[in-house]
Amino acid sequence: MQGLQDLSRRAKLPFSVVKRIKQYVENNYQSLFSKDEEQSLIKTLPPFLRDEILRITYGDIIANIIFFKSMTDGEFLWKILPVLNSIKLEK
Numbered sequence: 001m002q003g004l005q006d007l008s009r010r011a012k013l014p015f016s017v018v019k020r021i022k023q024y025v026e027n028n029y030q031s032l033f034s035k036d037e038e039q040s041l042i043k044t045l046p047p048f049l050r051d052e053i054l055r056i057t058y059g060d061i062i063a064n065i066i067f068f069k070s071m072t073d074g075e076f077l078w079k080i081l082p083v084l085n086s087i088k089l090e091k
Contacts, residue, residue: 042078050074054081 004025008018042050051074055062058081062068071077 039078047074050078054078057081 004018004021007013013021042053045053054074054077058077061081061084062071062077068077068081
């Protein structure tokens with residue numbers, strides 16, 4: 001929201017407009033928050049937090065695939081697991 005505050009100061013937006021923009025962003029956060037932004041946020045986190053998120057999000061996949069159990073490269077896992085998670089195989 002810092003960006004909104006900066007914009008409102010530079011453009012001298014009235015408080016009512018800033019409030020409506022803020023409400024829009026808050027109400028539509030999920031659709032506005034893209035996967036690219038998510039990846040950027042994850043990259044800024046320290047490795048121990050990234051690893052914890054990785055285990056929570058993809059723990060079932062990691063636990064069930066021997067190759068991933070022994071993997072120590074968190075960056076590789078972050079690149080491959082989201083792709084695998086979205087693939088659904090039919091029997």
